[in-house]
Amino acid sequence: MSVTSEPALIEIKGLTKRFGTFTAVDHVSFQVARGEVLGFLGPNGAGKSTTMRMLAGFVTPTAGTARICGHDVLTDSVAARRCLGFLPEGAPNYPEMTVTAFLTFTARVRGYVGAELDHRVGHALHLTSLEGVRLQPIETLSKGFKRRVGLAQALLHDPPVLVLDEPTDGLDPNQKHEVRSLIARMAPAKAIVISTHILEEVDAVCTRAIIIAAGRVVADDKPAALEKLHPSGKLDDVFRQITQPSTTPKRAA
């Protein structure tokens, strides 16, 4: 698993999104190579989700480009999305479907049939410890289980690129630990972006962290290097110091 010899799996250049006069994401550029786990940090409304949505091809950028495995998310969107596992904010899923039916649907869309399909669904259920509830309608599950169904859907096709918007939100400490270990296990073979509010998570799983405030990248470094930006050596303090001076009006992103 060489990190340097191949082009980055995620390439974002000058990505900008304006809603009317409000600039939600302002010339964001970064690359993520195989083997990297990028923590995407920022206050609410900083533009994290909007950036991830543009990367997933759901929101059309006002300017700039995003590529996944070399495929432009706008001009070659279906190919880009084949390489992508995406967990949208809030982990939405179809409430009336059972867990297995939902995963079977996404597996079919991903082109799997027959025994391979069953194997993929079974493996995704196993990775996210959902075997016990596989025949339950998703609406009857607790918040943590619903989040894991979303995660299972993103992992099902073993994609080279994973974009997870708050993957551990709503999980209990044990489940958080499981998801973090899962991400750490998958990390060497993939390029992973996770957004989070939980700064300890960055220390636990990320090889690199980007802090975004008011739509701009304000810091991009290894967690250990970021921690040195504040005398206390704590990421919390660094986060506050970097993001608080902003007085720009906030908007859901």
Add this chain to the structure above:
Amino acid sequence: MRNTLIVARRELGGYFATPVAVVFIVIFLVLQGVLTFNLGSFFDRNQADLAPFFNFLPWVFLLLVPAITMRLWAEERRLGTIELLLTLPITQAQAVVGKFLAAWAFCAIALALTFPFVITVNYLGQPDNGVIATGYVGALLVAGAFLSVGAALSAATKNQVIAFVLAVAVCFIFAVSSYPLVTDFLSKTTPVLAEVARRVSVAERYQGFTRGVVSLRDVIFFASFIGFWLFLNTVIVEHRKAD
């Protein structure tokens, strides 16, 4: 095509996973029964045909079809699942057509369950079953036309009630645009529009089918009508999906 059918299959499964399917089909059959046998004086007419049945059908569809389509996109947007659906490796057109086909197949199932009417009329007399068959084809096309309108309007809002009311209103316009009330008014004020109104009338095009006449013009009308609204649906989804 494969992706379209996968989307359609999931959507159709969704109708039957909730009480929507049963409630819709029961109300549809009860309404059609009451309208045909009571209001339509099926027995008193003493004629072996299903004319009352087919005459009421577009009005029942006008009320019930928007109830099917109102959730198609509005629900996806409210739940946020639209973000999931449209970040899967499918095109937006595949998602739009897949959802439409599911709703259409559902209407076809509801229509198929009206078979006791056909049995009844065949038991009582000797109807022209060819006319009944073309009537069913026409009914399916009217359902498709109303569905395509409702689906496009559902994509424009997160609110299912708004989607329903808008769909009923717009379908109503296309249902009554050939009626004298409308055309007389238009020919007095803007004669050009009176002709247009008659030509785009779903009810007018449907009349031929109920009399056993399948004209290519009418089939092309329904195909382009549905095609236009599905195209509009795709455009609306593209512009409104992330709002």
